[in-house]
Amino acid sequence: MATVASDATGPSTELRVLRPGDWERWYDTLLRAFGGATESDEERALWRELTEYDRCLAAWEGGAVVGTAGAFSFRMTVPGGAPVPAAGVTMVSVAATHRRRGVLTSMMRRQLEDVRRRGEPLAVLCASEPAIYGRFGYGAATVHFSARIDTARVSLSVPDGTGDVRLRYAEPGEVLRECEAVYARLVPGRPGMLARHRPGWERVGLLDPESERDGASALQCVLAERGGEVVGFARYRVKLDWGPSGHDGTVRLEELYGLDPAAQAALWRFLFEMDLTSTLVVRGRPVDEAWQYQVSDIRRCLPRLRDQLYVRLVDVGAALAARTYLTPVDVVLEVSDAFCPWNEGRWRLTGDAKGASCERTSDAADLALSVRELGAAYLGGVPLTALAAAGRVRELRGGALAEASVAFGSTLAPWLPHGF
Known part of the structure; x- marks a missing residue:
């Protein structure tokens, strides 16, 4: 919600x-x-x-x-x-x-x-x-990618191994355990994803009130399997329509997860090639998802971005020490936080790809920023250099900005797959 x-x-x-x-x-x-x-x-x-x-x-x-x-x-x-x-x-x-x-x-x-x-x-x-x-103190930390794809005019290339993946229809409620197992395996790999440990959260994706279908079908599900193992799934709806020249149906993707590139590609190809449809509507996808580089014409996909997850560091020291950093970093941050004053002051962050520590210090500051900017940069999707260009981060030691901006990055774009 x-x-x-x-x-x-x-x-x-x-x-x-x-x-x-x-x-x-x-x-x-x-x-x-x-x-x-x-x-x-x-x-x-x-x-x-x-x-x-x-x-x-x-x-x-x-x-x-x-x-x-x-x-x-x-x-x-x-x-x-x-x-x-x-x-x-x-x-x-x-x-x-x-x-x-x-x-x-x-x-x-x-x-x-x-x-x-x-x-x-x-x-x-x-x-x-x-x-x-x-x-x-909340900063916009992730964006998501949406598109309206003209599947009658856009084709999809797929990687080697896609043909080894087999698809089968399934009732969404009957394969909930298999789908949740796929989701759980993906959670540790991408910043911003939420572990769904509490019973009930797995059912949020199955909510299917007719009043919200906008004339589309009830929720449908297809599983991707390889060697008898479920390696992905997609949940979607279909809205059929007819124009003067024939079918003009729309597929509306609700969720898609695949454990590897071939599983993901098999599911996307299924959605692109569905009979009696010419449009695929997708919302809230990762900005670095592979399908956008597999399509023949990205312009006919009408891509757009929108802010999604907002992050607030409640304990600056513990939060910055909880993540790792792409490159070695040793930087003193002058943090302002009027709303949660316990975060105010200077923090020395040292870390690398193996771990990090963040402790209070009296040393001279290298960067000055508010907790809002730390929240925006925290998951690795917003560069500190961009925030500095916007006037929201001040470099106090030459070279500190570039050093910290690279270190705060992430090899995968952060993504929140569902709201709450």
């Missing part, structure tokens, strides 16, 4: 930890903030099941809930492959009747203090309104 909020507390507003008996009112307040959208009983029940009540806040005014904020307990892969505890900030809203009263600020401050007490070095979120969260 994404987040939406207004900067809205008055002296009569009280923050309380959410009680199970108040969930319905709390959730209805959230839905109203998202325009009063309705949800299926199945979807509502699943989000209630996933709610971590001790991590959710309700802002009350009298007997009414006027603000909501929650968090999920995740472990997120960071450069180097470590699964780092991260609070998945979610379900944030403020009633439109309570704008500009400090409700949002009070919820964000209390939430980050709680994250710190829990020993989680990171907080992450998906923002429905990106302009809101920078002032609370």
Whole structure:
């Protein structure tokens, strides 16, 4: 669930930890903030099941809930492959009747203090309104790739070994275990991916309310297999249509994962060549995914980018020490963080591809930046050099910027495969 909020507390507003008996009112307040959208009983029940009540806040005014904020307990892969505890900030809203009263600020401050007490070095979120969260120290750390591919005019080349992969249809709910096993094997390999350990998260991808299909089919699934082992899967929908010259159907990809290039290519080729269709719509894919280099005409794929995951370092020292670095780095960072002042000051980061340490220091600073820029660069997808060019990072020692920017990089683009 994404987040939406207004900067809205008055002296009569009280923050309380959410009680199970108040969930319905709390959730209805959230839905109203998202325009009063309705949800299926199945979807509502699943989000209630996933709610971590001790991590959710309700802002009350009298007997009414006027603000909501929650968090999920995740472990997120960071450069180097470590699964780092991260609070998945979610379900944030403020009633439109309570704008500009400090409700949002009070919820964000209390939430980050709680994250710190829990020993989680990171907080992450998906923002429905990106302009809101920078002032609370969140930086846009990943983008995702979407496209609308004219499969009638764009062909796909595939690597050697693709022919060894066999595909078969399967009912999505009947092969959930096999699909989750594929997902779990991929999580350690790419920064930004979330380990789905808590029961229930595997079912989010199966939510299939008819009201959200826009005339397309129910969710379909195809498995990729090699030697009797499942090595990938794709979930998708099909919307058939007919024009004056014949079929004009659309395939809408929901999820695709493959354990190796051949498995991925076999699944993409299947989607490109589906009968009675001429368009493939894909959303939220990694920016470095191979298919975009296998197509005959990228322009006819109408590629576009959009911000996705926002990262906030709650404990600068622990967060920077939790990941590895592409090249050796020894740099002193002057960090500003007015919202979480415990992060303010100078930190010496030393590390390489094997590990890192980050400790407070009184040594002269090499780079000066805010915690927001550290969040943006943390997963390796946003170069510190680009942030410096934007005026958001200052180089205080010659050569330090290039050194740190390269070290902070990642061999794979960070990617959040699903919202929360």
